[in-house]
Amino acid sequence: MSEYDARQALASATVSPGLHQALANRASVPVVGPDQLWRIRIDDTAMLVLTLSATDTGQMLVTAVTISTAPPADSDVVTLPVPTGVLRHARAWPGVQRSVPLRAFDVALDTGGHLSGTAATVQRAVQVAPDPLDPGLLLQAELTDDLDRIAASPGLPFQQDTAALKDRLPGTSASQLAAVQAALGIGQAQAMALLRGTRSLSAEQAAAVEAAFGLDAGSLAMAEGYPSDVVAELEQPRHKAVIVALASHRRCSELDIRKEAAQRERALAARSTAGTDLAARIAYVLGQMQ
């Protein structure tokens, strides 16, 4: 086969009509639920997934789906065909599952009833005890690492509660005061304001206090955090297309766009009187940013 013939063959190779339609028809974004085929992405990392079930933390358990990549012929790694009409060929990898935040869900490719029960089939798929030398394990690990990267993408910091810092730290009032002063190198008045909650910690201060008290990273609310309902709204897939377009246009990350949108929404909420709800304000500020 010559290069000319190869190019002719490529010119005749077209995207499946179902996929063409799914990508063209993105006006209404469905609610993420089980038995759906999605493209998920964060910035330039993207992959296909089949949704399995919602998790307690508001994320979605998914399994990786590939189109042209298959385990080597002599591998025992199990894959299952996904019964979708949108793609000509799709196989799910039951061995590659992760919980993914909603902010990663980009394009709903197939949410039809014909996928019903596919998630259960994937979860029932028996994984043979892996032989460490199985030639498919490395490929499966590559997909797992891709999914990990998307699952670990940072979200907006959010204000976890309204409790004052003194209620979140161990020890007596006196020991808390001394430790906060020492950790942050600030005076007693500033430390008291932080402990009572009349002032908020910056990100650097929160990290220093967490380290001083042996708390988990990110466990303390901080000034840069946003109300959880704002964060949740900005993570909805219905805003994803606009956020991705803005990030691409400005050559920045999706997180940067969400931060700016959250800041604008807060400013708008502070100025506005009654009449607009949160979803409308978010849609408005994203529209303004375009």
Place this chain on the structure above:
Amino acid sequence: MVQEVASSGDLGGDATYALLDASFRAAARQVPAGLLDPVDSRPRPVADVFHSFLLDKLDVLPDELRLCVSDTQAAALVERSAKYWLIDRARATDRGSHRHALEKVLRGSDEFEQRPALPLWALTGTVEDWAGNPATLHQAARGVTGVRPGRAGNDTQRPALAPRADLRRILHAVLAAAAGFVHIDALTTVVRDRVRAWTAGTYNIEAMSEPEQYAALHAQDRHEDEQAERDVEVAEAVLAALDAHERVALLHLHDSAALQAALGVAKSQASVVRARVRTRLECVDVTDADPERVLELIRAALDPEGDRTDPLSVRLRSLQDDPNGSGGA
């Protein structure tokens, strides 16, 4: 490329062809050239193999590329798809030869018998068909010690799987463990897997950092030259059991972050490579070797800045060029 496919809906554009071509060549560089298409033992141009890949994937590539969000992602996806396609192709062509070699061994010995007109083999006197876990067969094969690497007769010939006597011993052990008739394809898989991790005996790499446990193995009055030679042999055996990726991993088995950095991969891939290295090393005999000296030799041989004139490096150079010495993906 992403915009080209999105606007035209097909793969006919120049940017698309260029990306497919470059990604395929990047994948091909990761597969030993001699294995690309050894059906007739004549090398084929990479372009020919690339066109075969395109034809094979013509129905799935448009959807794959249309869903990519950037050219970088598309290139990575095509490279991954091509790499495993090439590996499959190389295995498929090798497999035929290896299966044939095993059938010759099986036919040539009275201790094996074939079910009439079927590709099923067992130890003589067996009645049942085997229907167990393949892991049992792999385990039995790995228990066979003293397997030597196969050698090619000349530069254009594919190396033999292993010496005939060694193949017979592996087949005997596997079929004894199976206690039933096993399909020749399953036998081929098991034997190929075993032979990639050739050498003799059993050893656990974990113990390499605990020399006191193995001190008793050292003969106190061993002559220094003999000891040094044995250490080189063991170091060679350790490295021969591993492919290039696994050799790099060998020096970082106990440090996950360093392992990921050395391999340039994330944790799941590093974990798979580490498990693979440990499994392969279980087949290496280190009897009478000085574990610390062996590790030192291995470090020196793998050091890119090294002078490469130490005995192990010299002996390894021939191995590096031998596709049979590679564990494969």
